[in-house]
Amino acid sequence: MNKAIVLSILIIGSLAKSSDFPPFDIFHAHCQISAIYAGRQCTDTFTRMSSIVQGFEGEDPAKGKYSLIEQNINDYIWAERISSSKWVDDVIFQLTQTPAGCQVVGKARAQYFYFKNDGTTYCDIWNVLKYTDVFSNLSTKSCRIVKTNPSVNCVAY
Numbered sequence: 589m590n591k592a593i594v595l596s597i598l599i600i601g602s603l604a605k606s607s608d609f610p611p612f613d614i615f616h617a618h619c620q621i622s623a624i625y626a627g628r629q630c631t632d633t634f635t636r637m638s639s640i641v642q643g644f645e646g647e648d649p650a651k652g653k654y655s656l657i658e659q660n661i662n663d664y665i666w667a668e669r670i671s672s673s674k675w676v677d678d679v680i681f682q683l684t685q686t687p688a689g690c691q692v693v694g695k696a697r698a699q700y701f702y703f704k705n706d707g708t709t710y711c712d713i714w715n716v717l718k719y720t721d722v723f724s725n726l727s728t729k730s731c732r733i734v735k736t737n738p739s740v741n742c743v744a745y
């Protein structure tokens with residue numbers, strides 16, 4: 589193989605994509621939440637959300653820690669969250685500009701094989717959404733537990 593081909597394969601191989609996020613399955617707790625930041629540009633929402641996620645590297649409202657895995661500007665933010673009891677979840681936020689505002693789809697998925705059913709993946713997403721900005725039109729998909737009153741119930745898990 590010539591050098592140019594090898595080099596281009598290496599470059600393509602190193603490009604991260606939001607589609608690399610692990611898929612939902614029945615063996616790992618998971619949840620998806622969509623919401624909209626009405627009237628906002630995703631350029632603005634991305635900046636805010638990225639700084640919230642990085643701020644949560646110290647500690648999040650539920651005493652866990654996020655660490656940024658990768659992000660693509662104005663497109664997605666992918667982080668890992670470790671709870672105080674050492675459960676690890678992947679969490680991704682994908683941003684799409686719509687005429688109504690910045691639409692965000694957040695997904696969280698446990699890394700370990702476990703069937704814990706306590707709604708923590710919901711809160712992994714919800715806390716970041718809430719601290720980023722005021723959102724509306726929240727909807728969920730594939731969440732076994734949807735927390736009621738998350739502003740209270742997502743700070744202790």
Ligand SMILES: *[C@@H]1O[C@H](CO)[C@@H](O)[C@H](O)[C@H]1NC(C)=O
Pocket residue numbers: 624626627688689724725
């Ligand atoms: C939120 O949902 C309502 C009802 O479906 C819709 O009328 C409204 O336009 C939505 N808001 C935004 C900002 O998309």
